[in-house]
Amino acid sequence: MFSFLKKKKTVLHSPADGQLVPLTKVEDPVFSQGMMGPGIAVLPSSDDIYSPVEGTVTNVFPTKHAIGLKTKDDKDVLLHFGIDTVELKGEGFEVFVDVDDKVQTDTLLARMDRAYLKEHEKADTLMVLFPEEKEFPTVEEKTVKANDELFELD
Structure with missing residues (x-):
């Protein structure tokens, strides 16, 4: 009856085809130790990167290696493409938003x-991070397709 009183939830989707892994398996301590917040990682098997949430683009980094998003329920999301890829100064990335x-x-x-x-010896791991979140669901390794629903966040 009062559906407008229900709190919206963020539904997290896979940003790419590949292998979903916990952040703790990422080969960079900034991400694996949660310094940028909790989240997920995908070892991609394709080049295309989709939005992991419904929302609004808040930041497109000049080096094209990351995009900031704000979900419809006001959560900040950082989508980071690869490890140490800021050093590529935008080369190897094409942004469409x-x-x-x-x-x-x-x-x-x-x-x-x-x-x-790969030519520049950079890992292509995708990280979907929630910098302001304290609690986050446990991630189990599995094969995913872009846009697969992973879980809901409160």
């Missing part, structure tokens, strides 16, 4: 040239 764009989980945000990253 701008700040203030509304996105759905089927919105193609960016394309990451995984072959280019």
